[in-house]
Amino acid sequence: IAYVHFNEAMSKEILTVLDPETLEKRQVYPEDSVVGFRCNKGGDKLAFLTANSMLGVYATIEDKVVQTKELIGYDLRWPSQALEWTPDDQLILRKSEGELSYLCILNTNLTEHKAIRLPFMTYYPAKIWTAGNFVIVEDTERHRLWGVDLTTEKWVKVY
Secondary structure (H helix, E strand, O other): OEEEEEEOOOOEEEEEEEOOOOOOEEEOOOOOOEEEEEEOOOOOEEEEEEOOOEEEEEEOOOOEEEEEEEOOOEOOOOHHHOEEEOOOOOEEEEEEEOOEEEEEEEOOOOOEEEEEEOOOOOOOOOEEEEEOOEEEEEEOOOOEEEEEEOOOOOEEEOO
């Protein structure tokens, strides 16, 4: 079980993992406040974002942070919704460049290798989810839902 709680002594939001069998608690990244996290589909990795724009990956089986990277240029305004996993354990982040917005795919080394332009422009951060090989994106300004196939990069308007 993963959760974020405020540690008064450290004055930080701490990502903690609780083993439900032993009730042992482990702090994942006490160096900075964690503002959002996502578990991959297999449950063996947690990706997290910090207040100082760090992206990290915690391996639950190894019980350690296996990667961190400082993020520059990504849209992290709603950190709990800015991050998602692909089915093959790559990470998805939003990026804004001027009036254009993108879904960016980061490989297992946390290096961006693909950017897919959103079919709409928005001031507000777009919520993202994965469903199989599709990424679902919400256009909150126009009350629309879009999906993109990660293989073909073709967009479909859901509604």
